[in-house]
Amino acid sequence: MSKVVDNSIIGMIFLLIVFWLLILEEFALWKVLIGIACSVLIVLFMKDFVLNRNLRFVLNIKNIISVFRYILALIKEIVIANIQVAQIVLAPKMKIEPALVKFKGKVSKETSKAVLGNSITLTPGTLTVDIDGDNYAIHGLTREYAENPMDWYLVDWLLEMEEEDEVE
């Protein structure tokens, strides 16, 4: 248990340092040193929030592939969402019947809730208004849009990623 946490701390520090080196214009020694010091401090300060095993997904190959699959599907949804909103907005007579739908979500981890809330906001005609415990309040441009996220294929993918936890 403690070994996994140590690995993820080192990995996070490494990622931050790589990111810092990427945005660095010139490699002066003091700049690199400041970057390393800041990375270590940030990770030590944030480790209870970001690297908590109860909040985040387990890091294994299957989950990493799932994340990429999720991102690709999400980008597809975003493009569809933008075109649909453009159609609605530019139509001479706007056909909107706004609806506020409340439902109980299936995902349990805080991370999945945040990911799901953001995904709902990014996808066709829906906007996450409130998440309170397991209850989601979704505002949609029409009622069908707002009821879509209740049984959505992305939710099932998130659940799959959570299940990896119990297998290990």
Place this chain on the structure above:
Amino acid sequence: MELIMDILIVFFLISGVFFYFVGVVGLIRMPDVYSRMHATTKCDTLGAGLILLALMLAQPISTATAKIFFVIVFIWLTNPTAAHIIARASYKTNIPFASDTEFVDHTSDGAKEERQ
């Protein structure tokens, strides 16, 4: 090859500007805060994304390309969060919904309408 690249870049730029245009028109035409958030957030993501993508393609690959890529990633991460916070703040402070808004509640057994 150069020509195809140029056409692609101009196409991305124009689509990006188009989505910003849609966002602004939606902001003016929509009836209430929540519907307005739909127009602005959706069109900001793809608008900014496409314009930055055009910038990525417009120059030879360098560290700047990676930086612009990270700008896109962070815009896409923060945009829905900001939209959610604005919507949530309006909801908590009882900003009224548009008059024809439907309220549906699937959380408990009777369809309770919490607010009008």
